[in-house]
Amino acid sequence: MPCESATRGEEGATRDARVLVVDDSQGVRSYLAELLEKDGWSVDTAESGRCALHLLDAGANPDLVLLGLSSEGRKTLAALRRLHADVPVVVMSVEADAGTIVEVMRLGASDYLTKPFDEGALAGILARLFERRRGDRPNAPPAEATDGPIVWRGAAMQRIRAMIDQVSDTDVTVLIQGESGVGKEIVARRVHDRSRRTAKPFVKVNCAALPSDLLESELFGYETGAFTGANARKLGRFERADKGTIFLDEIGEMSPKLQAKLLQVLQDGEFTRLGGNREVRVDVRVVCATNRALKEMVAAGEFREDLYFRLNVIAIDIPPLRERRDEILPLVETFLQRYSTKYGKAWKPISPELSSAFEGHGFPGNVRELENLVKRLVILQSENLVFADLGVLTGTSSGSYRLMQVIKSVEESAGEISLREVARKVSLEAERDAIDRVLRRTGWNRKQAAKFLNVSYKTLLQKIRECGLQPDA
Numbered sequence: 001m002p003c004e005s006a007t008r009g010e011e012g013a014t015r016d017a018r019v020l021v022v023d024d025s026q027g028v029r030s031y032l033a034e035l036l037e038k039d040g041w042s043v044d045t046a047e048s049g050r051c052a053l054h055l056l057d058a059g060a061n062p063d064l065v066l067l068g069l070s071s072e073g074r075k076t077l078a079a080l081r082r083l084h085a086d087v088p089v090v091v092m093s094v095e096a097d098a099g100t101i102v103e104v105m106r107l108g109a110s111d112y113l114t115k116p117f118d119e120g121a122l123a124g125i126l127a128r129l130f131e132r133r134r135g136d137r138p139n140a141p142p143a144e145a146t147d148g149p150i151v152w153r154g155a156a157m158q159r160i161r162a163m164i165d166q167v168s169d170t171d172v173t174v175l176i177q178g179e180s181g182v183g184k185e186i187v188a189r190r191v192h193d194r195s196r197r198t199a200k201p202f203v204k205v206n207c208a209a210l211p212s213d214l215l216e217s218e219l220f221g222y223e224t225g226a227f228t229g230a231n232a233r234k235l236g237r238f239e240r241a242d243k244g245t246i247f248l249d250e251i252g253e254m255s256p257k258l259q260a261k262l263l264q265v266l267q268d269g270e271f272t273r274l275g276g277n278r279e280v281r282v283d284v285r286v287v288c289a290t291n292r293a294l295k296e297m298v299a300a301g302e303f304r305e306d307l308y309f310r311l312n313v314i315a316i317d318i319p320p321l322r323e324r325r326d327e328i329l330p331l332v333e334t335f336l337q338r339y340s341t342k343y344g345k346a347w348k349p350i351s352p353e354l355s356s357a358f359e360g361h362g363f364p365g366n367v368r369e370l371e372n373l374v375k376r377l378v379i380l381q382s383e384n385l386v387f388a389d390l391g392v393l394t395g396t397s398s399g400s401y402r403l404m405q406v407i408k409s410v411e412e413s414a415g416e417i418s419l420r421e422v423a424r425k426v427s428l429e430a431e432r433d434a435i436d437r438v439l440r441r442t443g444w445n446r447k448q449a450a451k452f453l454n455v456s457y458k459t460l461l462q463k464i465r466e467c468g469l470q471p472d473a
């Protein structure tokens with residue numbers, strides 16, 4: 001079926017921002033288009049995921065996608081995440097159950113709206129996402145200072161912040177390295193925010209998101225007729241970042257050909273647009289990031305050594321979260337507040353058990369993983385599900401976790417306490433664990449539990465009191 005896509009609202013637009021509305025209902029599309037246009041947005045519409053992807057391939061460049069969660073909506077969301085990773089997608093659905101919301105957020109949606117929705121809620125979400133993305137746009141007003149909700153608690157992050165503050169006012173190139181989700185983008189934005197370039201654009205380019213040729217035209221732009229379909233001159237991101245900062249994310253994924261071109265731009269401060277012959281001069285500060293060990297890539301011949309030295313003037317290595325555990329709880333608190341406010345849920349502190357589970361977790365996905373867990377906790381209001389996510393609870397009670405903790409702390413204090421004390425502590429905790437499990441299994445039927453444990457009813461009641469056990473709320 002041909003696509004009935006529509007572009008509307010250019011004239012009335014007051015925001016220099018586009019929204020792509022994807023929904024199979026003509027009524028929903030027109031309603032949203034009208035609502036958004038009234039609010040100053042330019043709007044494209046598409047009746048299916050296929051048509052939306054078609055529009056994007058044809059060069060539509062929305063700041064946001066509003067996606068109706070029809071039967072194919074999940075597939076569309078996955079494709080959008082894969083092919084257009086940097087465009088935020090807000091999902092709209094009549095399904096309001098927590099399971100769907102979590103599933104959709106896991107697929108990579110930036111936010112979720114339940115239909116029929118409150119117009120204010122939609123406006124709020126769009127404004128916030130657009131605010132966040134504004135940094136990617138040309139001539140953007142300064143990105144928000146990143147200090148407020150950012151946690152710089154531990155010694156390593158404080159050193160990094162001090163280093164940023166020292167170098168941000170120079171124009172040296174900064175190379176940020178760290179595992180996925182450690183906060184590389186946050187650091188990059190701070191380098192920009194603290195520099196004299198702060199009122200100029202911060203332009204982010206994900207070098208892994210585009211095939212090499214497209215990335216080249218995205219970075220350096222093209223002249224009319226440079227290739228089939230180049231109907232008008234397009235400015236590249238380097239030009240759009242003039243006087244500001246360009247953030248080259250995932251720099252390790254750049255092809256050898258582009259590495260050579262980038263090196264030349266860094267050396268000369270000029271380049272030519274594709275299909276052009278005039279040199280374009282730009283004044284741009286380059287910040288790059290990678291989660292791959294660039295040095296090893298150089299050794300393996302996968303990354304140019306001369307470019308590496310050029311980029312690596314100031315190196316900022318962000319340690320993984322498991323190496324800065326003192327930041328885990330402050331981060332939890334920050335995210336609890338952020339998402340309780342966002343989802344309109346009452347804020348309540350987490351239990352000591354969950355705190356120590358967080359502190360003991362390895363966090364292979366770093367801060368992003370922690371953030372997602374807290375988001376899930378706020379939405380589902382269930383600590384047990386988070387325990388399960390952390391791999392702590394698989395089919396057992398949280399008691400086993402406490403037991404593990406006791407054993408761990410005993411191991412840590414080896415040599416400081418007597419063997420008898422060790423045995424006492426571990427057996428007390430093991431007892432507590434066993435009672436807790438049996439009580440859960442019997443649904444807190446104390447008589448039955450006493451039988452199971454082969455103790456008198458009275459003894460069991462006493463143990464329950466001593467161990468401070470309570471039925472789950």
Ligand SMILES: Nc1ncnc2c1ncn2[C@@H]1O[C@H](COP(=O)(O)OP(=O)(O)OP(=O)(O)O)[C@@H](O)[C@H]1O
Nearest residue numbers: 149150151179180181182183184185186291367368
């Ligand atoms: N110190 C921090 N304080 C508050 N939030 C943080 C902090 N560090 C990271 N985050 C949050 O964690 C998430 C991941 O951070 P960011 O995108 O900067 O990581 P990244 O290293 O660029 O990840 P990737 O390699 O996956 O691109 C973001 O939502 C960010 O807001």
Ligand SMILES: [Mg+2]
Nearest residue numbers: 184185249289
């Ligand atoms: Mg990143």
